Amino acid sequence: MGESTEVPVNDQAFEETWRVRISMPGGGMLGAGILLGVDTVLTxxxxxxxxxxxxxxxxxxxxxxxxxxxxxxxxxxxAEGAWVPEQEDSRGDVALLRLAEPQHARHAAPLHRMVPSPGRTVRMFGHPDVPGLRDGVYFWATIDGPCGPRGEWVQLSPRTPAEAVRPGFSGAAVTDVETHRVLGMVVSRYDDRTVDAPAGQRLHLSYMIPIETIVRHLPQIEEHVGGRRGNDLPSVPRGAPLDRDFARWLARWLRAADGGGPGIEAIVIKKGEAARAATLSRAVALADREVTADCPPLAGRPAPPAGPPDRPPDQSAARPAPPGTARPGGSPGPPRTLRPPRPVDETVPPVGSVDLALDVSGETVAHVAERVADRLGLHTGDGATAVGRFGEIRTVPLTVVAEGVDYAADPMALVEFTDLLAARGARLLLVFRNPESQSLELALRMADPSKDEITARLDRVRDRIEHIARRERAAYDRTALIAPVRAVPQEATGLRLDLTTLRCDPERGSRRFLPKLAAFESAVESGLLRVEEVIGLAEAGVARRDELRGRLEAFYALLATRSLAEERATAPLYRVAHNLLYQAPCELTEAERAVERFAEAVRLHTHRPRGGDRQ
Known part of the structure; x- marks a missing residue:
């Protein structure tokens, strides 16, 4: 490490009194931490x-x-009830310590809910167990974006490769250089060990857990966190109705945050449409770092391991990290076998894909601007000042959901403000309740693509339908191989007719055509999912059939060293199993029984001594 990447503590223009070093009572560095309140440390x-x-x-x-x-x-x-070790999928890994003696409250950290937007500069202060650096060293980095287990982590690119976090940095505060607020906590690092890559091109990355994710695991720290929550929409009770097609559309729109897409999307959820309203709230909750919904549940405290930890106390970790990834509080552990990933649920958006969700009914533009500014970490004196600041800001890297736009204090002014945000890179989902409102018309004009773009979207839908037709033919071929033969959804023919109707729609040149096109695109994707589901089940059956074929031939090969009489004795059982496995459709249950009967007969003969070996 060179002097250009290390800055002694005494050279800092201001002190961060919440910085904590954690070690063993008898010596031995463990890592870092963050002082909360007077007697609590986060690590x-x-x-x-x-x-x-x-x-x-x-x-x-x-x-x-x-x-x-x-x-x-x-x-x-x-602290009791404040231990969340790393889970099987790498989520968690947070804990609170209770101090034996309270400290002064003025030393506590300014934790803040803030969007970890790409490009923001942050710094960390850790305690490498290296002579001369035990008192601490600062590293700088730039936020890249969400990553890691279910998007819980945020990737940081070090200012220089030497500034990738290392043992002694785990638990350190990640502080925003501009606002001096603590945005998260260091959790891990990645070192590129690809031998083929030139040394100067190898990746060296750091990772942090954002404050909102920590609150999700440790709600006890909420009293120490500033900034308002990013989700103001009502919670969704379990068992609430779900509009699955709408849920898939929402998830796709939120996933498109990194791939462009329209800056403004306007939709209508009329009063009384309880399923659509609940589906919107569910999608926002699933996308929020802090609010939970009916997503795959977070594991609770796991049962303690049967044996001692994999590392000595001064390099402890809850579990070995995957290859190339290391905890900066200890040395890299051996590779581990990861569990198979969960099946993808097309209705679940990525965690962190909604930065702000508001019910703007009755709210002013100034209030909305203030909420947006707070999520960006901007200092504004009042709402009016916040509105003015957005005229100066170059980028607004947020995804915002605003519900009840046509019931705001000034709907037209609010839609115009959202257009200002969209021009600076924000993506906005504007939800209206009245399909006849003037503010909806204005929003649709802003979101209205050109006629060429509409034609291109229709052409993409046509290509998607043809893909469905090809997959249907594949489904017929695959389902015919395994009994019982599954029915194949017949989607393509009806979708072609619907597309022809849509192309001839008299409103194709108006703004009212867009919701129809969006709904049809969603229906096409749902149709493809139904066909793919049938193919997946058929492929699983074919794979099982092929496995049984291999098992049958493997046991038949065991007879090669036996006598001709023994081979003839098992031949009828072999023929029955062979015929079942090579007929179409193959009845898997019967074939599996036949293979097992043949295998049992082979075991009987191969474990019996041959004639010349008898005593």
Whole structure:
């Protein structure tokens, strides 16, 4: 590491008094932490040694406020109910320590809910167990975007390769350079070990857990967090009605955040459309880092491992990391076998794909501007000032959902403000309740693509329908191989007729055509999913049939060393199994029984001594 990447603590223009160094009482560096309130420290779970005895670590560690002059070391333990070790899918890995002696409240960290928008500059302060650096060193990085397990992490690109976090940085605060607010906590790093890549081109990345994700795991810290939540829409009770086609459309629109797409999308959810309203709230909750919905549940505290941890106490981690990924609080562990990924649910948007969701009914433009500014971490005196600031800001990298736009205090002014945000890179989903409102007409004009774009979308839909037709033919071929033969959805013919009707729609040149086109695009995607589901089931049956064929031939090969009489004795069973496996359609249940009968007969003969071997 060169001097250009390390800045001694004393050279900082201001001090961060919340910085914490965590070590063993008898010596040995563990990692970093963040002081919350007067007696709580936030850190990574893998920083704290755990021998697997009990639901959480019971031993003491030593905490030092390195940002406070002459602060005495304090002993600490894991706070009750505040231990979330790394889960099987790498989520979690957060913990709270309770200090034996309270500290002054003025030293606590300014945690803040803020969008970790790409391009923002941050810095971290860690404690590598290296002579001369034990008192700490600053590293700088740039936020890239969400990544990691279900999007829980945020990737950071170090200012230089030497500034990728390393052992001693786990649990360190990630501080926004512009606002001096703590946006997250260091959790991991990636070192490119590809031997073919030139040394100067290898990847060196760092990762943080954003504050909102930490609140999701540890709701106890919410009292220490500033900034309003990013989701104001009502919660969705379990069992609420779900419009699956609308849910798929929402998920696709939110996934398109990184791939462009329209800056403004206007939709209508009329009063009384409970299923669509609940589906919107569910999608926003699934996309929010902090609010939970009926997504794959977060694992609770796992049962403690049967044996001791994989690393010694001063390099502890809840679980070995995948190849190339290492916890900066310890050395890289051996590769682990990951569980198969969950099947993709087309109705679930990516975590972090909604930055702000508001019910703007009765709200002013100034209020909405203030909420947007807060999510960006902008300092504004009042709402009017916030509106003015957006005329100066070059980029607004947010995805915003605004519900009840036509019931705002000034709907037309609000739609015009959203157009200003869209011009600066924001993506906005504007939800209206009245299909006849003037503000909806204005929003549709802003979102209205040209006639050439509409033609291109119709052509893409036509190509998609032809793809469905090809997949239907494939489905017929594959389903015919396995009994019982499954019915193949006949989607393509009806969709072709609907497309012809849509092309001849008298409103094709007007703004009212867009909702029809969007609904048809959603119907086409749903049709493709139904066909693919049938193909997937058929492919699973074919794979099982091929597995049984291989098993049959493997047992037949075992008879090669036996006598001709033994081979003839098992031949009828072999022929029955062979005929079942090579007929179409193949009845898998019967074929599996026949293969097992033949295999049992082969075992009987191959375990019996041959004539010359008998005693």
């Amino acid at each position: 990574c779970a893998h920083v704290i040694p755990w021998d697997g005895d009990g639901p959480e670590p019971g031993g003491e560690v030593l905490v030092e406020l390195v940002g406070v002059a002459d602060a005495a070391p304090v002993r600490a333990r894991v």
